[in-house]
Amino acid sequence: MSIMRTALPLVLLTGLLTGCAGLQKTDWPTCAAVGGVTGAAIGATESSAYAGYGALLVGGMAGAYCWVHGDGDEDGDGVPDSRDKCPHTPKGVQVDANGCPPVPPAAVVEEVVVVKEETIVIRDVHFEFDSARLTAADKTKLDTIATRLKQEAPSAQLRVSGHTDSVGKDAYNQKLSEKRAHSVTDYLIGAGVPRSAFVSVTGAGESHPVADNKTAEGRALNRRTEIQINR
Missing domain, CATH: 3.30.1330.60 (OmpA-like domain)
Structure with missing residues (x-):
């Protein structure tokens, strides 16, 4: 029984952080909430008195982990948010490697030379x-x-x-x-x-x-x- 109590929190925590790694940074509240539930479950394996502390501790860890390691593509332009220098680009707009619309080349004005x-x-x-x-x-x-x-x-x-x-x-x-x-x-x-x-x-x-x-x-x-x- 003691083995289960030791292993179960580690399994739950590892699974939670693995799942959070693929989320976007904007999903950190959800990640924290799930972490709170998981933390409560971990705390409850020891004692019901630890459920609240577990929820607070693991929920905070999960939210922070999601914020630090999350790397989604919120605007769907194909550039991960960690490298996207132009977030919230409208859908369908072509972007460069930095997630920004390419700067159009300057118009070349051809000067008409009149031979006097x-x-x-x-x-x-x-x-x-x-x-x-x-x-x-x-x-x-x-x-x-x-x-x-x-x-x-x-x-x-x-x-x-x-x-x-x-x-x-x-x-x-x-x-x-x-x-x-x-x-x-x-x-x-x-x-x-x-x-x-x-x-x-x-x-x-x-x-x-x-x-x-x-x-x-x-x-x-x-x-x-x-x-x-x-x-």
Whole structure:
């Protein structure tokens, strides 16, 4: 009989604490209440006078054990309460390893870069030999440029300049470059680019080379018409 009195309290207490280990911390009142009943039973095995003391002692132990060791998942987000840094997360909300909704990435605002100035260089408009008259091939190429400039015209200013190589006299090249600049401009206006979009049409002659005039390739690069777009 003495063996039963010794073993029974240990069995009851062990079973109680094992059961409490799987509870949530918020269940500690229930755990304490069950512990009180168990404590009373343990105390009663010795004497009815010990029932109250047993209930108080074991109930307190069970409640404390439940609070310390309990590790449930109160909000059901899959993260144990001991690691859940965001308790009471609404159901269905995706959470990270800490039980918190992931922080949405900052919105990337793409800055629109507006090029204030652009220059279209026309090198493949060659005109007729020693002339400012456009060839049929020249006009086809300028049609493509006119389509682009008509889109720019409402909000841009256009400046056209003609350039030659160094072959010939300076004064002659100056006049030829002016004629070619005006020839290109007149064609673009005829193709639909508003006349008001052109703020200047000038000739620079041979004064602004972009390549070596001593070679045929260099001279070809220097013979050009430039259209500067200012937005």
